[in-house]
Amino acid sequence: MTDMGGLIRNRIFKRWTGCILILILSICLSGCWDRRELQERHFVLAVAIDKADEGLGAERGKDVDRVEDFVQPHGSKLYRLSFQILQLTPSNNSEGAGRGNTSTSVISTTGESMLEMIWDLQGQSNKELWFDHVQTIIISDAAAKQGGLQPILDFYHRNEEIRWLTKVVITDGEARDLLDYKPPSGEASGLFIANSLRMYAKSQHVPGWHTDLGDISTSKDNRRRVLLPRIEMADDVVKLGGMAIFKNEKFVGYVDEYATQGGKLMGGLERSAVITFQCPEHSGSILAFELFSHTTKIKPHVEGEKIYYTLDINIRGNMAEMQCRLQHDTIKDQDIHKLEQLVANVVKENILYSFRIFQDLKVDASFFGPKLEIYEPQVWERVKDHWDDEVFPKTSLIISVNVVIEGVGAHQ
Known part of the structure; x- marks a missing residue:
């Protein structure tokens, strides 16, 4: 027959031993031994x-x-x-x-x-x-x-x-x-x-x-x-x-700051920006467009030895400031479309300004090279060793900008 009393005593001993070990470890581990105020x-x-x-x-x-x-x-x-x-x-x-x-x-x-x-x-x-x-x-x-x-x-x-x-x-x-x-x-x-x-x-x-x-x-x-x-x-x-x-x-x-802004527009990194331009109809009057959302798509193209890129940009925002507001009817769609085209032209000029500066410095600051590696890996293998110094400075960039003005503010 099994000694039930011995089994019970054995279990009690193990439990107490475990509790004592836990207490000892808790005392040893408590506090920060290397504490400094x-x-x-x-x-x-x-x-x-x-x-x-x-x-x-x-x-x-x-x-x-x-x-x-x-x-x-x-x-x-x-x-x-x-x-x-x-x-x-x-x-x-x-x-x-x-x-x-x-x-x-x-x-x-x-x-x-x-x-x-x-x-x-x-x-x-x-x-x-x-x-x-x-x-x-x-x-x-x-x-x-x-x-x-x-x-x-x-x-x-x-x-x-x-x-x-x-x-x-x-x-x-x-x-x-x-x-x-x-x-x-x-x-x-x-x-x-x-x-x-x-x-x-x-x-x-x-x-x-x-x-x-x-x-x-x-x-x-x-x-x-x-x-x-x-x-x-x-x-x-x-x-x-x-x-x-x-x-x-x-x-x-x-x-400079203007080229920095163009680089962010080029890379689709702007989440909030102000784009200003002069009103073509009223000299000295500034218009300001506030950017709210911005997406870009860059794609390389290869034609023989020629490499060029297309950049498609979609921008949404509001007209935030119009110093010649009284001379414009911002209720009419045709006037809004004219403003959208003006903003698109300014964005295009800004990006080309940055792109040319990067080319002059011979630095591919917006990762055009990696895009070529993804779309045209064989071409990239051929040009990668002299990309920054010889190939990138001679590439062309074709830009398409689509601007949507969602509002003209709280006052027409």
Whole structure:
């Protein structure tokens, strides 16, 4: 016969043993063994990368230059690396229990290896530097022209702390100056710039597509062109507009706001835009069309040795502004159709303007090459090795634009 009492005692023993083990493990795993208070960290909000000798004027003393330096066993002093640091301090106000005060400061050093400079910058901070919240990386064009993007961004692509949604911009001035900028919103300039870039859908002058750190890494890995939004600062005014183009990670040149807008129209990337033009009947009067929806279709065609593309665009929107409204009857269909044709002509001119600039720079910024690879793979194999330098600059673009004006606003 089975010893029922022994079985029961055995089960009770196993259950108690399991409970004790769970309690022991809970005690060992509870809490954060490496916990550090927020006030014990310095969060890096923005990174600025300049050429080492850039921005050295009378306002910078020799003692400052000496502090922003270190004995470098290998390499040269190519870059000045600057961090915008968010400092958190406990509140001294009894009413603000649980709250703290925030401020930002900027530290800099010079060198070549980004990691080596970061370790040197730790000597200017009494707390550990953390990169989990980096919002913006600002690169001066002088630094980019020295050796391209690879030596500048390689560390940030490899670092697991830095998010791939970090915004990257380029400036023709000194990048560090933008870290010292005090936005009217009161937030840190690193946050201000990142939030401004996220509004690219509301500004046709800002290239918001494929410009994050992760997108740049993907473009570099696939040997594609890289586009960086351009940011300018004059006195206390900061503005985003236009872009810089890199090919094979080398700086090619800047593209103005109008060409940036044309590139977005060409690629079907506009979700909201304003298209202005002069009224042909009333000199000096401006009309403005507000774009609401936008689709494009690009198709390559091959005729012998000739390669050309057709671009079909469909746009919908409203007439948002008519300075000569009293001279037009926007109730009549024929007048609406005239306005639609005017908008179509302006869109066509804008796209051709951008297309010619990309051809002059010998950069296929709107991915015409990949379209040819999809539709005509055999032709692409024949021309891919000299596409940017020889074939693309000679291609033609035939544009067809269909515009539908859905409304003329709340007032006729």
